[in-house]
Amino acid sequence: MRAAVEQRARAYRAPLNTPRTRLLRRFPTHWLFLLPMLLLVVVFFFVPVILNLILAFTDMTLSLRWEFVGLKNYVKFLQDPLIPQIAKNTLVYVSATLSINVIFGLFLALLTTYFVKRENVGLAFRSLWLLPRMTPPVVYALLWIWMTDPTEYGLLNMMLQAFGLPPLSWRTEYPMATIILVNGMVGASFGMIIFSAAIKSIPVDYIRAAKVDGASDLGVVRWVILPLLKWPLMFVTTWQTLSLLASYEYILLVTQGGPNHRSEVWSLYAYYKAFASGQYGYGAAIAMVLVAVAVIIALLMLRIFGFRRLMELMR
């Protein structure tokens, strides 16, 4: 089919021999179609990557003067007493949220597509779990701010009160747990969608064959479904690693990285350095680490999965 289409595409010549079409033919039309996208992509992806690299070598502050200082920012970075804590926070945050996203996402997908036999119910629950993702971040953050409210008006404290316990200041007591759950609840839906699409595409014969051989439902999951989810699992893991490394929107909204930097992650630290204390050069140097990691993971993804499989997984 594809070959036939391509053959016809090759056979195609400009339809009429008028001055206008002649002009069009001489001008490569496909680049005209692509121009707006390429322009935006160059201005807002490529130029920023290069600009970030250059900025990291300058002492750029609010005065906006270009002063190249060589590796000074990176030296400062190595001596920054906060960096070890930020790095640790990032590691904990990314790995914990990632496990929630993958494991809980898989759990939701299995329940809604395999165990729940009524399709409408499964669909309803999947939509429900998509709700946090579709909700504007500020509203979603508000819901968590209310849940973890330090006074007796917060949901968690109301529950404590019901057991006769005094209210707790959740966000200052457990800042990491809070941001992990905040992001996990949104992130789980990504795994859920990818996995349930993959589970649905498993031929029902495989499952029936396993059942005939006496497999229980859990056996089917373990021996039929999970092996077939290898690629989706790897895809979700790498993809989520990439986006979690860069995610700070919800953290900024819910805990502001506090208290005392206890829930501040790498990307938020770079953001604060640049936009709160005006040290753009230093902020860019910190962000450079992330940009480099992101570029490497993105290229690795292309390498591991290959273009064709990546296309299938993203459908």
Next chain:
Amino acid sequence: MRASSSNSTPNPNPTPVGAAAVEAPPRRRKRKREYAHLTRFARTKARLYAALPYVLLAIVSLPIVVMYSWLLMNSFSKKTLFGFIPQELTLNNWRFLWEPLRIGTSVHPSIWTVTGNTLLFAGGVTVLIVLISTLAGFALSRFDFRGRQSIMQLTILLHAFPGVTLMIAIFFVLLYLMKFTGLPFLNSLWGVVLVKAALEIPWSAWIIKGFFDAIPWEVEWSAYVDGCNRFQAWYKVILPQIRPGIAAIAIFSFLAGWGEFIFLYTFIFSEAFYTLSLYLNSIIGEFQVVEYGVVAAVALFYMIPVIVFFIFTQKGLMQVTVGGLKGGR
């Protein structure tokens, strides 16, 4: 097929797979028959087993239900029991609709100006994304040229690439664009529209390319036979064919623009250009301690497009979300 786990005795009346649809009896009776061969104890066990996934799902989903019902209930009530059971109904929390909110001496801008800004922003993002990605998707789907494959790989990579890491550099891009052109790229909605659209376009071009791929070549061919050039064929013949695809990316772009926070928060400095996300963010800080009701009402007002989307959404549209889920943020 509802195969129960404790199926030790053979099913008394096995239904051949293909015939199941033909002789489907009323559901109630069929269920009774399904468990009929089991003892009373085993029957209960089988029923419990079948109900277990529903119960599990309901339990883990409970927090979401509670959270959103709090939003609804709290916005309409003066006092609540356990946070979401309304005690005294009131519309006072919705007063921001007819008068600007005040706290202390500061007066917040009118909600309608803010909503207008948000509509402008989300609309601008939508128009830009739809226009540019239908152009690019068409080229990627229908033209055979050198570099096509690399551009497609690039689109995928850029979709995976987290754009927020580039925040600082994008700030400088906007700053210098402003310096060179004299146009307000920073502290203006249009500047942020460009940024947001640029970050979303790799995904939407990708999705819309799939829709172009599905149109038979003959359709386009006939346009050329009738004397169209490629732009005319794109505009007059192909675009009307992919209306569902355009609708899908338009809706998702609109919701993405509507919910946008971080770029607006960073690149907009004056209250005149506040959108609903910035407005809500500023009142969360001020009203949170005093009145959750007002904040909940504003949040619910802000959520209206999302709610509309959830009510009218269809199975088909939900499937498009797969690619649109950007990250675990």
